[in-house]
Amino acid sequence: MSLRxxxxxxxxxxxxxxxxxxKQVKVFQQPHYxxxxxxxxxxxxxxxxxxxLVIGGDGRYYNREAIQIILKMAAANGxxxxxxxxxxxxxxxxVSCLIRKYGAYGGIxxxxxxxxxxxxxxxxxxxxxxxxxPAPETVTEAIYARTQTLDRYCILDAxxxxxxxxxxxxxxSLAVRVIxxxxxxxxxxxxxxxxxxxxxxxxxxxRIVFDAMHAVTGPYARAILQGxxxxxxSSVLNGVPLPDFGGGHPDPNLVYARELxxxxxxxxxxxxxxxSDGDGxxxxxxxxxxxxxxxxxxxxxxxxxxQVPGYREGLAGIARSMPTSQAADRVAVQLGIPCYETPTGWxxxxxxxxxxxxxxxxxxxxxxxxxxxxxxxxxxxVLFWLNxxxxxxxxxxxxxxxxxxxxxxxxxxxxxxxxxxxxxxQELMENLRRxxxxxxxxxxxxxxVAYADDFSYTxxxxxxxxxxxxxxIGFENGSRIVYRLSGTGTQGATLRVYLEQFEPDxxxxxxxxxxxxxxxxxxxxxxxxxxxxxxxQQADVIT
Ligand code: G16
Numbered sequence: 001m002s003l004r005x006x007x008x009x010x011x012x013x014x015x016x017x018x019x020x021x022x023k024q025v026k027v028f029q030q031p032h033y034x035x036x037x038x039x040x041x042x043x044x045x046x047x048x049x050x051x052x053l054v055i056g057g058d059g060r061y062y063n064r065e066a067i068q069i070i071l072k073m074a075a076a077n078g079x080x081x082x083x084x085x086x087x088x089x090x091x092x093x094x095v096s097c098l099i100r101k102y103g104a105y106g107g108i109x110x111x112x113x114x115x116x117x118x119x120x121x122x123x124x125x126x127x128x129x130x131x132x133x134p135a136p137e138t139v140t141e142a143i144y145a146r147t148q149t150l151d152r153y154c155i156l157d158a159x160x161x162x163x164x165x166x167x168x169x170x171x172x173s174l175a176v177r178v179i180x181x182x183x184x185x186x187x188x189x190x191x192x193x194x195x196x197x198x199x200x201x202x203x204x205x206x207r208i209v210f211d212a213m214h215a216v217t218g219p220y221a222r223a224i225l226q227g228x229x230x231x232x233x234s235s236v237l238n239g240v241p242l243p244d245f246g247g248g249h250p251d252p253n254l255v256y257a258r259e260l261x262x263x264x265x266x267x268x269x270x271x272x273x274x275x276s277d278g279d280g281x282x283x284x285x286x287x288x289x290x291x292x293x294x295x296x297x298x299x300x301x302x303x304x305x306x307q308v309p310g311y312r313e314g315l316a317g318i319a320r321s322m323p324t325s326q327a328a329d330r331v332a333v334q335l336g337i338p339c340y341e342t343p344t345g346w347x348x349x350x351x352x353x354x355x356x357x358x359x360x361x362x363x364x365x366x367x368x369x370x371x372x373x374x375x376x377x378x379x380x381x382v383l384f385w386l387n388x389x390x391x392x393x394x395x396x397x398x399x400x401x402x403x404x405x406x407x408x409x410x411x412x413x414x415x416x417x418x419x420x421x422x423x424x425x426q427e428l429m430e431n432l433r434r435x436x437x438x439x440x441x442x443x444x445x446x447x448x449v450a451y452a453d454d455f456s457y458t459x460x461x462x463x464x465x466x467x468x469x470x471x472x473i474g475f476e477n478g479s480r481i482v483y484r485l486s487g488t489g490t491q492g493a494t495l496r497v498y499l500e501q502f503e504p505d506x507x508x509x510x511x512x513x514x515x516x517x518x519x520x521x522x523x524x525x526x527x528x529x530x531x532x533x534x535x536x537q538q539a540d541v542i543t
Contacts, residue, residue, distance in 0.1 A: 022115060212237065415542055416486075450475055451472070
């Protein structure tokens, strides 16, 4: 084994987005591309010599090859130990769990989350810090800056590690410990939830289906739902992780988790359905013939948290990303606890969680989590719901409708316009930004604009400011329209339009959101000239 220093030159555009560096597989496969980014990570990590790193990925195409390269670079850069998920598999929440449990220096996760996989699909890499959470912008900016000046990387010339053999192997001075990807995570879940109660509930004839979408959560769902909770074989759909996710799009929403949605909305469907994404941090919750929006899910979990062992002591506070509906705010008011509004991106919750200011966090983009980790956590949300159902013995629909009657309903929908020409999308946003000062005080139908701004966030813990985080148009009646360009796409631009309207009247709460929000949808188009500028007549994905 010998250490090799390889001369290289910078690649443009190695800038991490909302959640790490995501590019097409073909981009990552270029000689030196992955190596440059990984060396930039090692170069900005101070004091990592001899330390432990956690490494794993969602099993997508190029996962195993990338892991071999990263291990050899970790060895050449003086890392002491790597905890590696068997087969190169670790969900994002499991990485967060392992970093925290073993006091690791940080972790590297190979995933492009919900983006499709395979040779023509996407790949991604993200770095998590010692608290188990995504690297904050100071770190990602430093990594990016380093990619722009890099002129060499270090790698050990050595045979590949056997990724499937549990136990310790060596790469020079680096110890690689291949571990069971599920065990530590399962232990954490058992401490948070009442597994006996959930097992009894499932044994009472309740039928559940979890769709792992051929992504990373298959092994976790089988071990937890079937192994520990006694659910039958049929409870896990698409449970084998595949490099191309079986040709699917591992995004747990009404469009991409169609198989699950058809089951739940079909005749004699199961009582409870859920799905997770590529790397296991997102979740979608369904009842029989009933969809729970992620924003409502956060609010329901918050309102019921004290029924669950891990949260009996109550919540310190709640945080939600800005475009997430204000349903959780209403619960926070009732509980007398603060509710924080952060920019999109799980990394913004890290400081609030570390400072003990919040217990639960959530995003409209199918992400929910708590202070048990520093990532959102798909299966955790599923277990949280199952625990609440096991206590309350009502259907999902009854629980949500009762919640609306108590707090009012924040009717909500997100409209995505995908693969737009980047210039067209940026001009649309720029034009809208310019129009903001003139909007305040304007009336549209029965609504008057109360504020119109480009969201800027000052972190209450470290005082850092993040600007240009999305355009908010808020009305005096509490309704909102929010516009953002996605930070996770890899082709063109994706415009996200978030629509929200408050409905206090129980008699009107059951209306289909697309009908209830029809006026808002029209207004959103009018204000941003979406159809005129993009040529699109309707959104590609509506959730
Ligand atoms: C990532 C981030 C989330 C964010 C989501 C969507 O999730 O971790 O915080 O809400 O992307 O971001 P955007 O609207 O910019 O596309 P994931 O599951 O892709 O890692």
